[in-house]
Amino acid sequence: MEDEFKIHVDRLRHGEMEKIRETVDPGFLEQNDEELAFNAPISFHGEAYLAEQDLVVHLDIETKAKLPCSICNELTEAPLILKGLYHIVPMHEIKTGVYNLKEFLRETIVLEAPHFVECHGGSCPKRKELKRYLKSPGSTKKEEEDGTYHPFSEL
Numbered sequence: 001m002e003d004e005f006k007i008h009v010d011r012l013r014h015g016e017m018e019k020i021r022e023t024v025d026p027g028f029l030e031q032n033d034e035e036l037a038f039n040a041p042i043s044f045h046g047e048a049y050l051a052e053q054d055l056v057v058h059l060d061i062e063t064k065a066k067l068p069c070s071i072c073n074e075l076t077e078a079p080l081i082l083k084g085l086y087h088i089v090p091m092h093e094i095k096t097g098v099y100n101l102k103e104f105l106r107e108t109i110v111l112e113a114p115h116f117v118e119c120h121g122g123s124c125p126k127r128k129e130l131k132r133y134l135k136s137p138g139s140t141k142k143e144e145e146d147g148t149y150h151p152f153s154e155l
């Protein structure tokens, strides 16, 4: 288990490059609440190699985050695509000959997750109400009650 996160540093000592291509369950992120959740598989691919005294990991990460729509609060899925990440680890910090990517992935994905999303691909049904609220602060009580909105009535 967990082999998908491991980089065998000892096998890279002579300039080899380890190809990384994995898709893992999002459970290890331990991020699953109302504000931000991950249910979709997490794909990461790239390569790892040694440069002088460092392990260099070069990765793309792809998954989907779930968070409330910024307008109506409906739980909405948003793609999370991170390209060309570099993660550099000094070799002396890797005692066992194996480096585990899990912590790096967890921190990066949770940190880079989107903070704003709008449901229905950017046309939240509640947007109209919000617009009305924002654009007509002077609207009368009556207008609000009968539900009609006259965008140009003040022109």
Ligand SMILES: [Zn+2]
Pocket: 069, 070, 071, 072, 073, 074, 118, 119, 120, 124, 125, 126
């Ligand atoms: Zn919405």
